[in-house]
Structure formats: C-alpha cells, structure tokens
Amino acid sequence: MHFSLTDEQLAFKQSFGRFVDETLVARSERVDREKVFPTDNNKDLAKMGYQALGMPEEYGGTPVDAISHWIAQEEVARGCASTFLSCGASAGLFGVPLREFGSSEMKSEILPGLIAGDLVGAWALTEPHCGSDAAALKTSARRTDTGWVLNGSKMFITNGNCADWYIVAARTDPEAGHAGVSSFLVKRGTPGFEQGPSLEKMGCRGSPTSALYFEDCEIPGEWLLGAEGTGFLQAMKTLENGRIGMAAYGVGIAQAAFDEALKYSQERSAFGKPIIKFQPNHFKLADIRIAIDGARLLGMRASAKHAEGNCPYALYSAAKLYGTETAVMATDKAVQIHGGYGYMAEYRVERLYRDARLGPIGEGTSEIQRQLIARETLASFAP
Amino acid sequence: MDFALTDEQVAFRDAVERFGREVLVPNWSQEADDNNVFLRDSWKAMGEFGILGLPYPVEYGGSGASAVDTCLAGEALGRAGVDAGTTLSMGAHTILCGVPIWKLGTEEQKRKYLPGLASGELIGGFCLTEPGSGSDAAGMKTRAVRDGDDWVLNGSKTWITNGPTGDVFVVTAVTAPDAKPKAFGISTFLVEADTPGFRVGKKLDKLGCRTSPTSELYFDDMRIPGSALLGPENMGFALVGKLILGWERTCLMSPALGGLWHGLATACKYMHEREQFGRPLAKFQALQEKIADMRVAYEVSWGLLYRVADLLDRDEPVMVEAAILKTYLSEASVKMAEEVIQIHGGYGYSKEYLVERAWRDSKVGTIGAGTSEIQRGIIARAIGNF
Numbered sequence: 001m002h003f004s005l006t007d008e009q010l011a012f013k014q015s016f017g018r019f020v021d022e023t024l025v026a027r028s029e030r031v032d033r034e035k036v037f038p039t040d041n042n043k044d045l046a047k048m049g050y051q052a053l054g055m056p057e058e059y060g061g062t063p064v065d066a067i068s069h070w071i072a073q074e075e076v077a078r079g080c081a082s083t084f085l086s087c088g089a090s091a092g093l094f095g096v097p098l099r100e101f102g103s104s105e106m107k108s109e110i111l112p113g114l115i116a117g118d119l120v121g122a123w124a125l126t127e128p129h130c131g132s133d134a135a136a137l138k139t140s141a142r143r144t145d146t147g148w149v150l151n152g153s154k155m156f157i158t159n160g161n162c163a164d165w166y167i168v169a170a171r172t173d174p175e176a177g178h179a180g181v182s183s184f185l186v187k188r189g190t191p192g193f194e195q196g197p198s199l200e201k202m203g204c205r206g207s208p209t210s211a212l213y214f215e216d217c218e219i220p221g222e223w224l225l226g227a228e229g230t231g232f233l234q235a236m237k238t239l240e241n242g243r244i245g246m247a248a249y250g251v252g253i254a255q256a257a258f259d260e261a262l263k264y265s266q267e268r269s270a271f272g273k274p275i276i277k278f279q280p281n282h283f284k285l286a287d288i289r290i291a292i293d294g295a296r297l298l299g300m301r302a303s304a305k306h307a308e309g310n311c312p313y314a315l316y317s318a319a320k321l322y323g324t325e326t327a328v329m330a331t332d333k334a335v336q337i338h339g340g341y342g343y344m345a346e347y348r349v350e351r352l353y354r355d356a357r358l359g360p361i362g363e364g365t366s367e368i369q370r371q372l373i374a375r376e377t378l379a380s381f382a383p
Numbered sequence: 384m385d386f387a388l389t390d391e392q393v394a395f396r397d398a399v400e401r402f403g404r405e406v407l408v409p410n411w412s413q414e415a416d417d418n419n420v421f422l423r424d425s426w427k428a429m430g431e432f433g434i435l436g437l438p439y440p441v442e443y444g445g446s447g448a449s450a451v452d453t454c455l456a457g458e459a460l461g462r463a464g465v466d467a468g469t470t471l472s473m474g475a476h477t478i479l480c481g482v483p484i485w486k487l488g489t490e491e492q493k494r495k496y497l498p499g500l501a502s503g504e505l506i507g508g509f510c511l512t513e514p515g516s517g518s519d520a521a522g523m524k525t526r527a528v529r530d531g532d533d534w535v536l537n538g539s540k541t542w543i544t545n546g547p548t549g550d551v552f553v554v555t556a557v558t559a560p561d562a563k564p565k566a567f568g569i570s571t572f573l574v575e576a577d578t579p580g581f582r583v584g585k586k587l588d589k590l591g592c593r594t595s596p597t598s599e600l601y602f603d604d605m606r607i608p609g610s611a612l613l614g615p616e617n618m619g620f621a622l623v624g625k626l627i628l629g630w631e632r633t634c635l636m637s638p639a640l641g642g643l644w645h646g647l648a649t650a651c652k653y654m655h656e657r658e659q660f661g662r663p664l665a666k667f668q669a670l671q672e673k674i675a676d677m678r679v680a681y682e683v684s685w686g687l688l689y690r691v692a693d694l695l696d697r698d699e700p701v702m703v704e705a706a707i708l709k710t711y712l713s714e715a716s717v718k719m720a721e722e723v724i725q726i727h728g729g730y731g732y733s734k735e736y737l738v739e740r741a742w743r744d745s746k747v748g749t750i751g752a753g754t755s756e757i758q759r760g761i762i763a764r765a766i767g768n769f
Binding site: 002009067262274277282285290293294295297300301315318370371377380382 | 384385386387388392451647648651652654655656665668671672674675676677678679682683684686687689690693694697704707710711756758759760762763764766767769
C-alpha cells in the first residue's frame with residue numbers, strides 16, 4: 001500500500017498543469033462564450049500527447065499508467081470543462097471502443113488522425129425518448145447486400161455537429177432486447193446522415209451538442225464495430241472508462257472552484273479582515289477540500305483497479321457519483337464565497353457552477369449510478 | 384499509488400475479524416450496555432490474542448505492526464460488529480496511552496509499561512480534557528509543580544476513557560503557566576492509579592460506547608517522581624499533538640470504517656429478509672439509494688483512512704490529512720447509522736436490533752479527539768495559511 005505519487009508522476013502533474021494554466025485556463029472564458037468546438041485546444045492537447053494516452057503505439061499512441069492518465073484528465077477538466085468533454089468524447093467515448101472492438105483496417109484509418117488531433121470522434125447512444133434506459137433505443141440498422149441501412153435519431157450527442165467519425169448504437173434485432181443492439185462507425189458526409197444545430201446548454205457551452213438524424217443512411221459492412229449484437233456490451237465497457245473520466249471531470253472542476261474560492265477569500269476583505277478569517281467561509285473551504293481528497297483518492301483507486309482489470313462496478317459508479325456531486329457542492333460553495341461577484345459571468349466560478357451541473361446527469365445519472373452500486377452491494381449480501 | 388493489500392494483510396484482517404465475531408461479540412450483552420459494564424473477558428481475550436499492543440516494538444511486548452496493519456485490525460473489529468465501547472477502550476489504551484510512551488518514553492518507562500499494556504495486564508488512559516477546557520485544550524488548569532526531584536499535581540480531568548478502570552495514565556498538566564503560546568508550557572506525565580492523591584470521580588453515563596467506562600479524575604497534591612515526566616518538559620502538549628493525534632485520528636477511528644461496512648451488511652441482509660407490499664425491501668429504490676450512499680461513504684472513507692496510515696508509516700506529516708479523514712468518517716458514520724435505523728423502521732428504533740446501538744456509539748466520533756469544528760479549523764488554517 002502506498003499513497004503518494006512517484007517523482008515522475010509529480011513532475012508530469014506539474015508540467016502538464018502549467019500547460020493547462022497557460023492554454024486551457026487562459027482560453028476557457030472565450031471557449032464558453034464562442035460556443036464552438038475549441039480546435040486550438042484539441043490540437044494543443046494532441047501536441048502534448050493527451051489523446052495518445054493509452055492508445056496502441058502502432059497508431060501513434062503512448063502507454064500510460066492509470067494514475068498519470070487520471071492526473072491528465074483531472075488537469076484538463078480543471079482547465080476547461082468544455083474541452084475536457086469534447087476531447088474526452090473524441091479520444092475516450094469514441095476512441096476507446098474503436099481501440100477495443102475495431103478492425104485493424106478501421107483503426108489504421110482513424111486512430112492516427114484522432115490521436116494527432118486532426119480528426120474528431122463522437123459517440124451516439126442516447127435518443128430523444130431514451131437516456132438512462134439506453135437499451136430502449138429505436139434507431140434501426142437493417143442488413144443489405146452490401147452493408148447496413150440506418151434509420152432513426154440520436155440526442156445530446158457531444159461533438160454531434162463537428163465530428164468526422166461517429167460510433168452509433170442501433171438496433172439490429174427488434175426482438176432481442178440488450179442483445180439486439182449493435183454499434184456502427186459512421187463517417188460524416190455519408191448520404192442520409194444529418195446533424196442538427198448546436199443545442200443551447202447551461203454549461204460546457206464550448207462543447208457542441210446536437211441531435212443526429214439517419215434517414216435510409218447506407219453504410220458498408222465493414223463499419224459494423226465488433227460482432228453483431230454486442231453493441232450494448234460495448235457501451236457498458238465504454239462507460240467504465242467514461243465513468244472514471246467523469247469522476248476526473250468532477251474532481252478537476254471542484255479543484256478549480258476551490259482554487260478560485262481560496263484566492264478570492266484571501267483577497268477580499270469585509271468588516272476589517274480577509275473573509276477567509278470568518279468561520280462560515282473557511283469551513284466551506286474545508287468541506288470542499290475534504291470532498292476533493294475523498295473523490296480524488298476514490299477516482300484514482302477506480303482508475304488503478306480498472307487498469308488491473310479488477311474494478312468492481314460499484315467502484316466505477318461510486319467514483320463517478322461522488323466526483324461529480326463533489327463538483328456541484330464545491331462550485332455552489334465557491335459561488336457563495338464570491339457573493340454578488342460569484343453571480344457575475346465575469347468571474348470564473350459562475351461558469352464552473354454551470355459546467356459542474358452536467359456531472360450528475362451525463363454518462364449515467366446519479367440515480368443510475370446509485371442503482372448500480374446498490375444492486376452489486378445488495379447482491380454481495382444475498383442470502 | 385498502490386491501493387492493494389498483500390495476501391498476508393488480507394489474512395491478518397480476516398483473522399482479526401473472525402476473532403472479533405467469535406470471541407468479542409458474544410461477550411457483549413444489552414444488560415452490560417445498559418449498566419455501563421466494562422467487558423473484562425473481552426479485554427483479557429484481546430490481550431491474549433495480541434491486539435492490545437500491535438504497533439509497539441516486539442522487544443516491548445508488541446507486534447511491531449505498521450499503522451496500516453493497526454488500522455486493518457481496527458477495521459476488522461468494526462466489520463465483525465464489535466461494540467464501539469470495546470474498541471474505544473482499546474484505542475484509548477493502545478493508542479492514546481501506549482503510543483506516547485513508545486514514541487516519547489525513556490527506555491525505563493517503555494520497559495516498565497509497554498509489556499503490561501500490550502498484554503492487557505495494565506489498562507491505560509490519556510488525560511487531556513478538563514471541565515473548563517475541551518476544544519481549547521491548551522487552556523487547561525491542572526498544574527504540575529516541581530518539588531525537589533518530584534512533581535506535585537493538582538487539578539481535575541474529565542471525559543477520561545478507562546478512567547474508572549485504568550492503572551496508568553498519560554496526564555497533561557501546565558508546567559510553565561506564563562508560556563506563550565500556552566501549548567509550550569504543558570508537560571506530560573505518567574501517573575499510576577494507586578498514587579496517593581489520585582482519585583477517580585464519578586463514573587459518567589453516556590449516550591453510546593457504554594461498555595467503555597468514562598469518568599472524571601482528580602489530583603489532590605498528588606506527588607509523583609521526576610522519572611514520571613514523559614518527554615521533554617513543557618513540550619508534552621506540542622509533541623503529543625504532533626505525534627499522537629495523527630495516530631488517534633487514524634488508528635482509533637479505524638473501527639468506525641469497519642462499522643460502516645457492518646452497518647451496510649446489516650442493512651442489506653435485512654432488506655433481503657423483510658417484505659412489505661409483497662416484495663423484499665431490497666426491491667425499493669428509495670432504500671437502494673441509501674445502500675448506495677453507504678457504500679460510497681465506505682469507499683471514500685477507506686481511501687482517506689489508509690492514506691493517513693501510510694503517511695504515518697513513512698513518518699510524513701499527517702495533520703491535515705488526519706483531520707480530513709476524521710471529519711469525513713465520523714460524520715458519515717453518524718449519518719449512515721441513522722439510515723440503517725431508518726431501513727429497519729420500528730425494529731431499528733427498538734433495542735432488539737443492534738442498529739440503535741450503532742447510532743448511539745457513532746456519535747462520539749464527531750466530538751472526541753477534536754470536534755468536527757476543530758478539524759475543519761485545522762484544515763482551513765492549513766489551506767489558507769492563517
């Protein structure tokens with residue numbers, strides 16, 4: 001048992017953190033205001049090797065230990081939640097299933113560009129009528145002589161209208177429930193595939209979200225990802241990574257809120273002294289710190305166990321649930337410490353507060369996480 | 384970062400859990416709890432099992448266990464469902480009394496007390512709090528004055544765990560009343576209960592941890608030899624604070640981590656058995672959410688606890704990390720114990736199920752060894768550098 005970072009991990013955290021401060025943090029206000037995919041951040045992160053982490057070396061990837069990968073994700077989230085979300089959807093939600101289930105031809109075609117930041121990926125599971133109940137999806141894929149025809153629509157797709165490649169979950173057998181779902185690679189520009197306009201969102205505004213529409217969209221047979229009928233299993237595997245990513249998202253945002261609240265409470269004076277000296281304020285900082293430490297240790301542990309291949313489902317979900325709820329709590333307290341200024345868009349905490357709110361919703365709501373944790377825990381004490 | 388336990392550690396934890404379940408748990412009775420009875424059979428068994436002196440070096444009768452392993456043992460007792468009175472008495476004895484002797488004592492002091500503490504023949508305690516000073520511990524009034532080679536102590540202490548049963552106590556007293564800050568005018572002494580002038584006050588009736596006896600102690604012109612001074616004069620408080628509180632807030636709290644798991648297990652089993660509206664409670668989502676929150680609290684606490692234990696083993700500072708752990712774990716314990724009662728409904732409110740005891744026992748966590756408010760102050764001052 002050992003609870004410290006190695007010298008290499010510490011050095012990585014420092015140098016990567018500096019890069020994050022100079023680029024992502026510096027651009028984060030603009031990214032939120034312009035509401036477009038931050039191509040510069042995506043490219044700069046690629047130069048730093050972010051999208052390469054954990055990807056196969058033959059496609060330009062770099063092996064990485066679980067803790068360093070966690071550190072990188074947490075730092076990106078601290079710097080810019082929109083960038084984290086879009087790059088995470090590209091390299092993670094899209095890139096990981098491609099890495100795990102894709103043919104070598106498809107990997108050769110897409111992964112090098114994805115890792116270099118030249119291509120953007122998106123992952124499409126949710127539909128207008130089904131979010132948490134993902135297996136109820138209706139988008140259909142019908143076999144043809146040469147491949148498949150997709151019909152249906154997707155909703156709340158991160159990078160929906162700016163991606164080059166998509167992984168789309170669709171039903172190949174209407175009778176088979178979970179086992180009737182398959183996943184497909186779809187290239188932007190394929191006839192019959194349209195992207196909706198960017199949806200107006202509360203936070204993460206620099207990460208475009210849109211609906212997708214498939215109308216008799218014909219795709220070749222080799223775009224089927226993995227075996228037919230394994231789409232739902234693939235989605236669950238993808239979400240294991242996604243949940244660790246969202247835990248890091250929460251911890252990163254919470255850390256940013258903590259940093260801002262600490263700085264402000266030391267600078268701002270009221271009643272003749274810095275406001276940090278007032279117990280209700282510094283107790284808030286203590287509460288944020290307690291939750292951040294707990295969430296970070298939990299997230300790192302889930303990440304380490306995931307890399308070893310022995311992470312219980314409950315731990316993925318616990319990390320995601322606690323990490324994202326920590327961000328909501330932390331940003332709320334940080335806004336409160338800022339008083340009226342915290343309510344103004346001029347201050348970073350206003351954006352962090354909006355960005356944090358995605359956490360308990362995206363990639364499995366808090367309610368779904370609690371259900372997963374409870375199910376596994378109850379089962380372990382079954383008579 | 385390496386979060387894994389070795390096979391030996393898992394085997395050790397399992398052995399302690401079995402010992403707790405098979406030997407200690409049956410010794411507890413509602414009657415003993417109602418009447419504040421110290422469980423002497425459990426104490427003797429713990430001494431024989433070798434759990435009372437775990438961290439002390441082997442040459443002083445201990446096992447030379449690391450802080451991590453000491454916490455594993457504490458967690459195991461909590462998991463087994465050992466009542467928190469038993470583990471509190473053990474903590475006050477092994478950690479609060481024994482660790483200062485081990486860390487600050489002379490060779491003679493260590494030889495004199497540690498083997499007896501490790502075997503359980505001696506019962507130890509720690510005296511800091513006074514009627515007028517709790518959180519403001521350095522505001523204590525108990526005075527120790529030199530008289531020739533001896534010291535003479537006058538004053539009183541309160542909320543002393545093992546007060547009525549203890550044989551030896553680590554006692555803090557003011558030795559330099561003008562020191563600023565006050566913390567640098569306080570020394571620690573080893574006081575034996577049969578010293579003339581040592582008097583046990585009334586046994587205190589408590590909400591929980593009732594098998595752990597608590598009392599006031601009085602020192603009336605109590606004369607002790609110069610050799611009873613523990614650690615450097617006037618530095619007792621500062622050193623105890625630095626060396627001991629980390630252990631206290633970690634190893635002493637470790638049974639609470641196991642207690643969270645035990646509460647979770649108890650609630651899950653009940654939810655499988657109990658049926659309402661034609662289906663087991665386990666099928667109701669509102670109750671499932673409570674189970675999920677308990678599991679999260681356990682997993683978060685796990686990381687926070689073993690982080691501090693690991694830092695202690697590497698002699699690194701733990702002040703902030705220990706305060707973080709102590710606040711989170713103790714508050715989660717109270718909240719989760721309450722939820723376990725809620726899941727049990729009327730049965731939870733009755734004494735028939737032990738979940739009511741767990742709730743009463745848990746509350747000491749947010750008060751003893753520095754209240755939650757004191758912990759938050761420690762964390763905040765470190766964060767804000769003020």
